[in-house]
Amino acid sequence: MKIAFTASQKPGAKTLMDQFVAIYGNHDAGEADVIVPIGGDGYMLKTLRRYMALIRRGLPVFGINRGTVGFLMNHPGINDLPDRIEQAKEAIVSPLRMDAVAKGGTISELAFNEVSLFRQTQQAAHIRIMVDNKVRLDHLMADGVLVATPAGSTAYNLSAHGPVIPLGADILALTPISAFRPRRWRGALLPNSAKVSLEVLDPERRPVSASADNLEIRNVHRVDVEQDHATKLTLLFDSDHGLDERILREQFST
Known part of the structure; x- marks a missing residue:
């Protein structure tokens, strides 16, 4: 699996990216199978804009949380990242x-x-x-x-x-x-x-x-x-922690 890692300036994001790259390597987004931004929700939105042309053509995004909330991100575990991505649930969103x-x-x-x-x-x-x-x-x-x-x-x-x-x-x-x-x-x-x-x-x-x-x-x-129904973006989430489940949980939070 060819992964394109990118990281925000948040504390620990660059360090975590270096750990991922040491294990899985790093590829140019134009040649990758998936983009993995490391940061918070704001950085996820920035990444979607930066790589919009590629993502519009079907390149999926699997975010790793190093932010405050990380609603659009996944947990930062390093092990078995390719397996997590392959088993991830897709969320198709239109902006x-x-x-x-x-x-x-x-x-x-x-x-x-x-x-x-x-x-x-x-x-x-x-x-x-x-x-x-x-x-x-x-x-x-x-x-x-x-x-x-x-x-x-x-x-x-x-x-x-x-x-x-x-x-x-x-x-x-x-x-x-x-x-x-x-x-x-x-x-x-x-x-x-x-x-x-x-x-x-x-x-x-x-x-x-x-x-x-x-x-x-x-x-x-x-x-x-x-x-914009013509623009469809694929976000990936850990199979036990999909975006639809997160949204549902918010309706019962206190």
Whole structure:
């Protein structure tokens, strides 16, 4: 098995990579059977972006945890790595596509967890929400709002009191962040075919930034979000610790 190892700058990640490489060798990603990033969830997202062309063509990713949470990663055991990879469970995920309109033009990015809008100042954000070109909420006053995939529903979406979505569900979560008006609106569950448009009201006095996972664009006027069904990525997880099981457990955590 040809493995392409890569590691973050987190303490211990480079050291662990050296231990793996000493046993299994290291290959260029273009020649490898699998990419193994070593780090945390943020580094996993960075790796997916870095090797997007190869991963889109079917190169799988098996993450090794050296981060804080490691929800998208596997345990850092060194022994029998090729066997673990061969026996791993596949999770096929499609990212969100974000088209953010700012003063300089439209910027497009992919997000694997969520697309989020945040207020940039002490002023609450004022946002109009449209789904498939129909206004569903004319005026949201909040710190922000986000659209999350099932894989990302246990991340910031859950912290914002959004629902946890099973991995196989064809659903997206639309979740407000600290909503002030309307007070009783807790968000919505949308089919993953939906196109969500978030229009910033009064962007000069109440500036808003948009983030595709950890990539931020400031002073946006409008953000369109929809799932990129043409892009399918294969994440691998230890057979006894699949992503679907992790998401299910989150629904019963206390």
